[in-house]
Structure formats: C-alpha cells, structure tokens
Amino acid sequence: MVIGLTGGIASGKSTVSNMLRDLGGFIVDADLIARKVVEPDQLAWREIVEHFGEQILLEDRSINRTLLGSIVFQNAREREVLNRIVHPRVREEMIRQTEEIRERKPRGIVIWDVPLLIEGGLYQWVEKIIVVYVDPATQLRRLMKRDSLSETEAKRRIAAQMPLAEKVKFADFLIHNEGTLEDTRKQVNRIWNEIKASLD
Numbered sequence: 299m300v301i302g303l304t305g306g307i308a309s310g311k312s313t314v315s316n317m318l319r320d321l322g323g324f325i326v327d328a329d330l331i332a333r334k335v336v337e338p339d340q341l342a343w344r345e346i347v348e349h350f351g352e353q354i355l356l357e358d359r360s361i362n363r364t365l366l367g368s369i370v371f372q373n374a375r376e377r378e379v380l381n382r383i384v385h386p387r388v389r390e391e392m393i394r395q396t397e398e399i400r401e402r403k404p405r406g407i408v409i410w411d412v413p414l415l416i417e418g419g420l421y422q423w424v425e426k427i428i429v430v431y432v433d434p435a436t437q438l439r440r441l442m443k444r445d446s447l448s449e450t451e452a453k454r455r456i457a458a459q460m461p462l463a464e465k466v467k468f469a470d471f472l473i474h475n476e477g478t479l480e481d482t483r484k485q486v487n488r489i490w491n492e493i494k495a496s497l498d
C-alpha cells in the first residue's frame with residue numbers, strides 16, 4: 299500500500315513522516331530525492347547548468363541551492379523550467395525506491411512524502427492521502443524560523459504552492475499540526491491504526 303503525505307512548506311510533513319517511520323512505515327522522501335538527482339554530473343544537473351548558467355554552481359560544482367531558490371521562488375516561469383527538469387527524475391526514483399521496498403517487504407506500508415503531491419499530479423498514484431495542515435500564521439512563523447527567511451521570502455515560497463486550504467480537499471486523513479508534538483503524535487497514531495486495520 300502506498301500512502302501520500304503532503305501539506306504546505308513547513309506545515310510539518312517531515313515531523314509526521316518521522317513519526318510514521320517510528321511506527322514501521324517506509325518513507326520515500328521527494329525532497330531528499332530531489333537533492334540526489336541534481337548532484338554534479340547527473341543529467342538533471344547538466345540541464346540546470348545549461349539553463350541557469352555556471353554562476354548557479356558553488357566552488358565544488360554542486361548547485362547553489364540558496365541562489366537557485368531565490369531565482370525560482372520569485373519567478374514562476376523559471377520555477378516551471380526547474381520543475382520540468384527535476385520532477386520526472388524524482389518520480390522515476392520514487393517508483394524505483396517503492397519497488398525496492400515492495401520486494402523486501404511485500405506487506406509494508408510505503409509513505410510518499412511529497413510537498414507537491416497534488417500540484418504535480420502524483421496523488422493519482424497513491425491509495426490514501428494524508429494532509430498536514432497548519433493555519434497560515436503558524437506556517438509563516440515556523441518557516442521564517444526554520445529557514446531563517448525574511449517575511450517576504452517566506453511568503454514567496456508559500457505562494458509558490460497550492461494554498462493549504464485547497465489541499466485539504468484532497469485529504470483522506472487530515473492532521474492538525476498547530477498544537478504540540480504530542481497532539482500531533484496522537485493523531486498520527488490514530489491514522490496509522492486505521493490504515494493497518496484496513497489491511498487486515
């Protein structure tokens with residue numbers, strides 16, 4: 299079984315996916331994969347350098363993520379270019395990792411942790427969707443703090459995604475992550491038990 303886990307930037311997906319991992323879920327993390335597919339000399343890396351120029355590279359030839367982020371989060375067209383380069387490779391690798399898990403653990407529950415699950419259409423491939431929700435003020439505050447961003451930068455990043463209130467409509471399971479981590483863990487446990495029960 300594959301479960302999609304999504305939400306907005308800094309809504310708490312990683313926090314929730316760590317809890318699901320503790321419960322026995324197998325996590326396939328799109329953000330991690332998106333880093334891996336742009337490592338130096340990978341095809342996606344070459345296409346990024348071709349489009350954005352050598353100035354996008356750090357001294358060790360890896361991509362300067364801060365610089366690339368500042369370009370794509372304020373320019374929808376440039377973001378589209380990056381998405382077109384990176385997303386097909388991410389999808390391919392997610393499927394590969396999922397198949398690998400299935401071979402090892404045929405009855406395992408696989409969690410796809412994907413910030414753009416809905417925007418990118420991947421939600422059609424998962425059996426159930428968990429959305430991690432926080433109110434806009436909490437999201438902004440946590441994002442500014444975690445990534446040391448100014449309010450303007452943080453707002454730009456939030457605006458690059460479908461509003462969380464829209465994503466909620468796709469949810470089979472909704473997690474409210476405004477409270478304490480303990481409150482969130484209780485909700486995660488409840489959902490996990492429900493998913494397990496549906497498999498028996």
Ligand SMILES: CC(C)(COP(=O)(O)OP(=O)(O)OC[C@H]1O[C@@H](n2cnc3c(N)ncnc32)[C@H](O)[C@@H]1O)[C@@H](O)C(=O)NCCC(=O)NCCS
Pocket residue numbers: 306307308328329332362363364366367370377380381384385388412413414455458459
């Ligand atoms: C622009 C990049 C270089 C910025 O890197 P940085 O290390 O600062 O951020 P990181 O990758 O950790 O992403 C943080 C969060 O930003 C959001 N985000 C990232 N890319 C995008 C995007 N193209 N559109 C909307 N939101 C995005 C996600 O919520 C993600 O969890 C990087 O995010 C990137 O390569 N993005 C394109 C690939 C992508 O879409 N990744 C998201 C998962 S597939």
Ligand SMILES: Nc1ncnc2c1ncn2[C@@H]1O[C@H](COP(=O)(O)OP(=O)(O)OP(=O)(O)O)[C@@H](O)[C@H]1O
Pocket residue numbers: 305306307308309310311312313314329413440441444475476477478479482
């Ligand atoms: N219930 C909570 N109480 C307090 N802080 C929290 C809570 N949940 C998450 N956080 C903090 O909020 C920030 C965002 O959470 P997290 O990194 O899990 O979000 P995310 O959705 O995975 O983000 P991204 O889309 O950028 O990958 C982190 O600094 C995390 O420690």
